Amino acid sequence: MTPTLRIAAMTPDHADQVLAIYQLGMDEGHATFETRAPTWAQFDAAKLPAHRHVALDPAGQVLGWVAASAVSDRCAYAGVVEHSVYVHPDARGRGAGSALLGALIASTEAAGIWTVQSGIFPENTASLALHARAGFRVIGTRERIGRHHGVWRDVILIERRSPHIS
Numbered sequence: 657m658t659p660t661l662r663i664a665a666m667t668p669d670h671a672d673q674v675l676a677i678y679q680l681g682m683d684e685g686h687a688t689f690e691t692r693a694p695t696w697a698q699f700d701a702a703k704l705p706a707h708r709h710v711a712l713d714p715a716g717q718v719l720g721w722v723a724a725s726a727v728s729d730r731c732a733y734a735g736v737v738e739h740s741v742y743v744h745p746d747a748r749g750r751g752a753g754s755a756l757l758g759a760l761i762a763s764t765e766a767a768g769i770w771t772v773q774s775g776i777f778p779e780n781t782a783s784l785a786l787h788a789r790a791g792f793r794v795i796g797t798r799e800r801i802g803r804h805h806g807v808w809r810d811v812i813l814i815e816r817r818s819p820h821i822s
Contacts, residue, residue: 673718
């Protein structure tokens, strides 16, 4: 993390910037099957409050965000979440993604969560490398799992199992 970057809990005050960064990631075409950012109410309802963080510059501008959602309401999966991490294109390469994943890992482990998972398009090599540096491993590839702008896309499944929670 650079000295010009700090991690904070995501609040509704960050909503416009978070959703704008989300849309920028969608517009690049390798972040998600979604094509339009949700409303803040939809986003807020879908993400676990204790596992939402933003990277801020000294002026308080959001450089990126990370958030997690429960994968299931079944008790067997209580310790498993799926996450998303997005960094503003102009802020990439400054440590925001690593710092955000570090904050997510800390918050999930503190809550007893043993697995953090996600799916990444194979073309998103920067995200795959970021996650590998944070201790995520590739589980496998879901081939042609969905269409994105009319094109079948694969998704690489990744996970990080906590070494501290058994």
